[in-house]
Amino acid sequence: MIFxxxxxxxxxxxxxxxxxxxxxxxxxxxxxxxLDNPHKQPLFSIEERMDLxxxxxxxxxxxxxxxxxGLLTRFTNERGVSVILRGLRDGEDYISEARYAWFxxxxxxxxxxxxLPASPAFSQVSSRIVxxxxxxxxxxxxxxxxxxxxxxxxxxxxxxxxxxxxxx
Numbered sequence: 161m162i163f164x165x166x167x168x169x170x171x172x173x174x175x176x177x178x179x180x181x182x183x184x185x186x187x188x189x190x191x192x193x194x195l196d197n198p199h200k201q202p203l204f205s206i207e208e209r210m211d212l213x214x215x216x217x218x219x220x221x222x223x224x225x226x227x228x229x230g231l232l233t234r235f236t237n238e239r240g241v242s243v244i245l246r247g248l249r250d251g252e253d254y255i256s257e258a259r260y261a262w263f264x265x266x267x268x269x270x271x272x273x274x275x276l277p278a279s280p281a282f283s284q285v286s287s288r289i290v291x292x293x294x295x296x297x298x299x300x301x302x303x304x305x306x307x308x309x310x311x312x313x314x315x316x317x318x319x320x321x322x323x324x325x326x327x328x
Contacts, residue, residue, distance in 0.1 A: 285311050
């Protein structure tokens with residue numbers, strides 16, 4: 161069975177990677193679908209997000225990283241996918257995600273949504289918080305580890321630091 165895990169991944173976090181790793185064990189194939197939303201101004205381009213995702217999951221054999229725009233259900237129908245994978249950090253996530261699951265089922269016919277709870281170590285991690293830490297936290301120095309490495313891969317941390325150094 162093929163699952164799809166959609167998101168903006170701006171940037172990919174270790175919480176996303178944990179969910180992808182766990183989801184890939186449940187599916188024959190997991191398509192990680194990066195949303196290209198023209199109405200949002202992401203920090204990373206679609207190409208950068210896909211590159212960071214591919215790096216993050218390079219050791220997992222049954223994951224494909226791709227991009228999509230428009231309705232998720234249109235993309236799932238085009239790819240012949242009937243299972244959407246979503247992560248839940250807390251009850252607020254459930255309320256929001258349950259609404260999307262209902263609409264996806266309504267619009268997509270047989271599409272089902274499977275929810276996986278976040279692992280405790282990542283239950284408070286979000287891309288927005290990671291961007292804020294990268295923008296405002298002091299970089300690693302004098303042998304002190306980079307605080308970003310608690311929440312993102314080394315490559316993502318380096319790219320985030322680079323992105324904010326050029327903005328600042």
